[in-house]
Amino acid sequence: MSESSARETTNPNESVESGTQVGDSAYQQPEPDPNWSPPDPVLSEATLLDPLAPNEPLEEADADAAATKQAVARRSSDPSANKKKWTKASNWRPRMVRWQRQLARVNAFEDTLQSEDDVTLRKRSLALRYRAMAGEKLGELLPEAYALCREAGRRSLSMRHYDVQILGGIALFEGHITEMQTGEGKTLTATLPLYLHSLVGKGAHLATVNDYLAKRDAEWMMPLFEMLGVSVGIIQTEDDQGGRRKSYGAAITYGTAKEFGFDFLRDRLLLRAQNRMQTEMLGSGEGGFSDSGDQVVMRGMHFCLVDEADSILIDEARTPLIIGSIEDTVRDQIIETYKWAADNAPLFEIDEHFEIDDETKRYELTARGRSKVRALPKSDLVRTMGLVDMYEYIERSIKTHREFLLDRQYVIRPSEKDPNVDEIVIVDEFTGRLAEGRKWRDGIHQSIEAKEGVEISVPTGQAARITVQDLFLRYPHLAGMTGTAATSAGELRKIYRTPVVRVPTNRPPQRVQLPSRVFGTLNSKFEAIAKEVEEIHATGRPVLVGTRSIDKSVLLSKLLDDLGIEHEVLNANNVEREADIVADAGGQGKVTVATNMAGRGTDIKLSNDVEQIGGMHVICTELHDAARIDRQLIGRCGRQGDRGSYRQYLSLDDDILKGGYGAIKYEKLKKRGEATSGSVDRLAAMFHKAQRKVERRHFRDRMVLMHHEKERKKMQREIGQDPYLDTPD
Numbered sequence: 001m002s003e004s005s006a007r008e009t010t011n012p013n014e015s016v017e018s019g020t021q022v023g024d025s026a027y028q029q030p031e032p033d034p035n036w037s038p039p040d041p042v043l044s045e046a047t048l049l050d051p052l053a054p055n056e057p058l059e060e061a062d063a064d065a066a067a068t069k070q071a072v073a074r075r076s077s078d079p080s081a082n083k084k085k086w087t088k089a090s091n092w093r094p095r096m097v098r099w100q101r102q103l104a105r106v107n108a109f110e111d112t113l114q115s116e117d118d119v120t121l122r123k124r125s126l127a128l129r130y131r132a133m134a135g136e137k138l139g140e141l142l143p144e145a146y147a148l149c150r151e152a153g154r155r156s157l158s159m160r161h162y163d164v165q166i167l168g169g170i171a172l173f174e175g176h177i178t179e180m181q182t183g184e185g186k187t188l189t190a191t192l193p194l195y196l197h198s199l200v201g202k203g204a205h206l207a208t209v210n211d212y213l214a215k216r217d218a219e220w221m222m223p224l225f226e227m228l229g230v231s232v233g234i235i236q237t238e239d240d241q242g243g244r245r246k247s248y249g250a251a252i253t254y255g256t257a258k259e260f261g262f263d264f265l266r267d268r269l270l271l272r273a274q275n276r277m278q279t280e281m282l283g284s285g286e287g288g289f290s291d292s293g294d295q296v297v298m299r300g301m302h303f304c305l306v307d308e309a310d311s312i313l314i315d316e317a318r319t320p321l322i323i324g325s326i327e328d329t330v331r332d333q334i335i336e337t338y339k340w341a342a343d344n345a346p347l348f349e350i351d352e353h354f355e356i357d358d359e360t361k362r363y364e365l366t367a368r369g370r371s372k373v374r375a376l377p378k379s380d381l382v383r384t385m386g387l388v389d390m391y392e393y394i395e396r397s398i399k400t401h402r403e404f405l406l407d408r409q410y411v412i413r414p415s416e417k418d419p420n421v422d423e424i425v426i427v428d429e430f431t432g433r434l435a436e437g438r439k440w441r442d443g444i445h446q447s448i449e450a451k452e453g454v455e456i457s458v459p460t461g462q463a464a465r466i467t468v469q470d471l472f473l474r475y476p477h478l479a480g481m482t483g484t485a486a487t488s489a490g491e492l493r494k495i496y497r498t499p500v501v502r503v504p505t506n507r508p509p510q511r512v513q514l515p516s517r518v519f520g521t522l523n524s525k526f527e528a529i530a531k532e533v534e535e536i537h538a539t540g541r542p543v544l545v546g547t548r549s550i551d552k553s554v555l556l557s558k559l560l561d562d563l564g565i566e567h568e569v570l571n572a573n574n575v576e577r578e579a580d581i582v583a584d585a586g587g588q589g590k591v592t593v594a595t596n597m598a599g600r601g602t603d604i605k606l607s608n609d610v611e612q613i614g615g616m617h618v619i620c621t622e623l624h625d626a627a628r629i630d631r632q633l634i635g636r637c638g639r640q641g642d643r644g645s646y647r648q649y650l651s652l653d654d655d656i657l658k659g660g661y662g663a664i665k666y667e668k669l670k671k672r673g674e675a676t677s678g679s680v681d682r683l684a685a686m687f688h689k690a691q692r693k694v695e696r697r698h699f700r701d702r703m704v705l706m707h708h709e710k711e712r713k714k715m716q717r718e719i720g721q722d723p724y725l726d727t728p729d
């Protein structure tokens with residue numbers, strides 16, 4: 001079938017190919033420009049986007065937030081990040097001119113530094129630290145600090161920061177979120193502001209999305225920091241308090257946003273406990289000194305660079321971080337009810353016994369459904385549960401039966417604590433990795449445990465909580481990096497006061513988008529995907545196929561086996577071989593089927609021969625809930641100006657349609673889609689519309705959470721309680 005010709009179909013099982021490129025405009029890669037030349041170190045207005053509209057004053061969400069308030073005030077009073085300066089579009093140009101001058105100053109150091117030995121570099125670094133500690137402005141130290149970093153990168157990692165990376169680093173120092181294309185080297189760029197901010201000795205944090213990336217990036221960049229005499233700490237979920245304290249004691253600390261948040265909460269709980277003890281001892285005449293041996297692990301919050309900023313600052317912001325407290329006294333009753341609901345949920349029929357609200361995704365029993373609940377046999381323990389609670393248990397269990405599926409949203413694994421006991425481990429929707437230690441809230445996790453017959457983890461009350469928004473607003477200096485911030489720029493600016501700038505690529509992008517294909521059914525889509533793999537594989541180009549879930553990676557693997565195509569599968573069940581699989585994936589004739597694990601942080605290097613025959617081809621088998629995740633997969637090809645191509649496959653069975661339009665509308669749309677004789681572009685647009693609907697729903701969830709948290713904290717403060725700690729002071 002020709003790539004360029006659009007055609008129409010009425011057969012749902014047949015592939016439909018769109019004649020033009022479809023979808024988000026962000027997907028559309030320009031044809032490589034033959035006249036392209038490396039970006040002028042001087043950014044042009046066209047390449048560096050204006051950071052949108054003026055910054056609105058941050059609504060004083062919570063007054064506790066004395067610290068938050070101060071942090072924001074400090075950020076605003078920083079001359080380089082002065083809020084007022086952002087209010088006029090005309091003020092954008094002076095900033096660019098300033099950044100260009102800074103870059104020239106960085107470059108001016110290069111020859112001198114290159115002629116110096118390692119010891120002299122380190123002495124320079126030490127001298128910078130003294131100057132910073134003595135109160136010299138970091139902006140003044142920036143040119144030498146960035147030049148030192150660049151030289152250390154060149155010597156220790158054989159990577160010299162490109163000019164565009166230095167410019168990105170300057171924007172980060174000034175509190176921006178920089179949008180850098182996938183594969184442009186965010187990891188190396190991060191070293192610049194981290195090093196500069198670390199000079200004042202208050203710690204610089206890099207927050208990323210998972211333990212794996214925190215460790216990988218820290219270890220990768222470690223030689224550079226070591227050359228400059230800067231210590232690096234890494235926080236991992238399994239670390240004990242002592243290990244954490246040591247890591248936070250380092251000049252630069254890599255960790256996940258989640259761990260930073262939990263450490264903040266644990267420290268806060270500890271401080272309160274110590275204060276209480278001290279007060280009690282004073283009251284009992286024992287004197288005011290107490291030393292329980294426990295110490296807080298963090299040493300304040302000074303600068304945080306958020307990697308994958310939209311993922312952390314936006315996606316993760318939907319759920320607050322919560323530390324659980326003591327066991328619930330009605331534990332047995334609750335466990336028994338979860339089991340009872342799991343056993344009975346499959347007896348309930350959609351429409352007859354329950355309905356699903358398209359907008360809110362809430363499951364609600366109908367009158368017949370409720371009477372069915374009342375009629376169900378129950379043990380004494382369940383019977384003592386309130387009727388309304390019983391309805392809720394059943395509704396929740398119906399939801400988990402329908403929406404939470406084994407090998408998609410979760411896997412069952414022997415527990416790390418006790419290998420004889422199985423446990424549910426969430427598969428992170430955005431990274432495809434196992435999210436060890438994370439649990440769904442609102443009883444969903446327990447409901448799934450009951451469904452799968454594994455031990456039900458005792459639901460706990462909560463002792464402390466913080467939202468991602470509150471956490472990051474506590475840092476006086478905040479910046480972020482991402483491959484895909486532009487779509488979230490408004491939200492980021494409004495909540496975090498961080499303007500978004502786009503940094504140009506170092507070499508021209510050469511990634512080519514092939515027209516999307518739409519199918520009637522999932523099976524016909526996967527068969528066509530397998531055929532495309534076969535065709536591209538025959539040319540020798542490596543192929544990477546991204547699937548949305550583990551079970552679909554297994555399905556495709558079977559189809560490829562049938563065609564006799566040798567391939568590797570990378571999913572959360574196969575983590576041990578990840579490094580080997582990724583190292584090989586860019587070789588000639590390699591085929592790799594991967595879940596979103598092959599997203600952010602997967603740097604597939606092409607072998608030399610592959611670049612000549614067209615680079616890697618990426619196949620996206622389904623749209624994800626966030627367009628950003630699709631772009632991350634696409635970003636595995638065409639990195640650093642390499643050649644590459646990608647194609648999006650869609651089918652009317654795809655989850656995104658159901659998720660976006662709701663079950664009832666989806667059925668109607670499906671019928672229309674099957675019978676459509678209209679434009680294929682319109683069909684594909686329907687999928688992207690569904691994706692935007694899901695994104696908008698998530699946005700609303702975050703706004704509701706923020707509003708709710710704001711009210712909650714106001715109330716806590718009114719009654720004189722710490723807004724982050726839930727049990728009474």
Ligand SMILES: Nc1ncnc2c1ncn2[C@@H]1O[C@H](COP(=O)(O)OP(=O)(O)OP(=O)(O)O)[C@@H](O)[C@H]1O
Nearest residue numbers: 159160161162182183184185186187188600601603
């Ligand atoms: N200045 C440089 N000189 C040489 N190689 C570089 C430079 N900067 C980045 N690279 C290379 O570019 C590749 C991509 O880097 P990195 O993984 O940090 O990109 P990224 O922007 O984080 O991508 P993604 O968002 O897809 O994870 C790596 O192989 C890295 O070695």
